[in-house]
Amino acid sequence: AQTVTQSQPEMSVQEAETVTLSCTYDTSESDYYLFWYKQPPSRQMILVIRQEAYKQQNATENRFSVNFQKAAKSFSLKISDSQLGDAAMYFCAYRSAGASKLTFGTGTRLQVTL
Amino acid sequence: KAGVTQTPRYLIKTRGQQVTLSCSPISGHRSVSWYQQTPGQGLQFLFEYFSETQRNKGNFPGRFSGRQFSNSRSEMNVSTLELGDSALYLCASSLAFFGRAKHEAFFGQGTRLTVV
Numbered sequence: 747a748q749t750v751t752q753s754q755p756e757m758s759v760q761e762a763e764t765v766t767l768s769c770t771y772d773t774s775e776s777d778y779y780l781f782w783y784k785q786p787p788s789r790q791m792i793l794v795i796r797q798e799a800y801k802q803q804n805a806t807e808n809r810f811s812v813n814f815q816k817a818a819k820s821f822s823l824k825i826s827d828s829q830l831g832d833a834a835m836y837f838c839a840y841r842s843a844g845a846s847k848l849t850f851g852t853g854t855r856l857q858v859t860l
Numbered sequence: 861k862a863g864v865t866q867t868p869r870y871l872i873k874t875r876g877q878q879v880t881l882s883c884s885p886i887s888g889h890r891s892v893s894w895y896q897q898t899p900g901q902g903l904q905f906l907f908e909y910f911s912e913t914q915r916n917k918g919n920f921p922g923r924f925s926g927r928q929f930s931n932s933r934s935e936m937n938v939s940t941l942e943l944g945d946s947a948l949y950l951c952a953s954s955l956a957f958f959g960r961a962k963h964e965a966f967f968g969q970g971t972r973l974t975v976v
Contacts, residue, residue: 794965837903
């Protein structure tokens with residue numbers, strides 16, 4: 747079974763600064779996908795960024811980028827130029843290539859301060 | 861394009877009762893998954909439906925069940941409610957049951973169930 751671990755329960759960053767959220771996972775599969783989801787107080791899970799395991803290039807979406815280290819099974823999220831609206835719970839998630847089930851980490855609560 | 865709609869948003873039930881939650885996926889999406897979110901257990905997969913068939917099931921007791929209709933709308937039912945069933949129940953829809961990453965999951969805002 748796959749597992750996803752987020753070792754940082756809480757993180758804090760000042761507005762306009764950069765923060766990195768950590769995620770490690772364990773799997774014996776070679777074809778899978780990794781995601782970062784954001785859950786604001788409204789509770790709706792919003793996809794932030796996606797990484798296909800077969801791609802070596804790290805995914806980037808505007809201010810959000812990942813550092814995907816397949817051999818180390820590490821998948822960190824970097825948020826640049828942090829904004830107040832980035833404050834939320836962030837979940838790392840894993841999905842096998844052949845299924846839709848997502849396996850989530852325990853989440854990291856990100857605070858953004860002025 | 862309307863997003864994933866879950867109803868009701870909030871629900872309070874008494875132990876022993878049963879409850880039905882509803883999820884309307886994004887138009888054209890045929891796969892619907894359900895997740896339970898609690899402070900203690902985090903996000904856990906309940907089950908997934910595709911084309912009215914349950915394709916995958918998580919490790920939950922038989923009190924938790926679901927179904928999907930021909931229009932892809934899905935319901936989940938919990939019978940004989942227990943205090944521990946209090947949680948946020950999230951529904952996610954995607955284009956297909958399997959496949960490449962383009963079939964990503966879009967979530968609804970959830971139903972907050974409180975069992976007293």
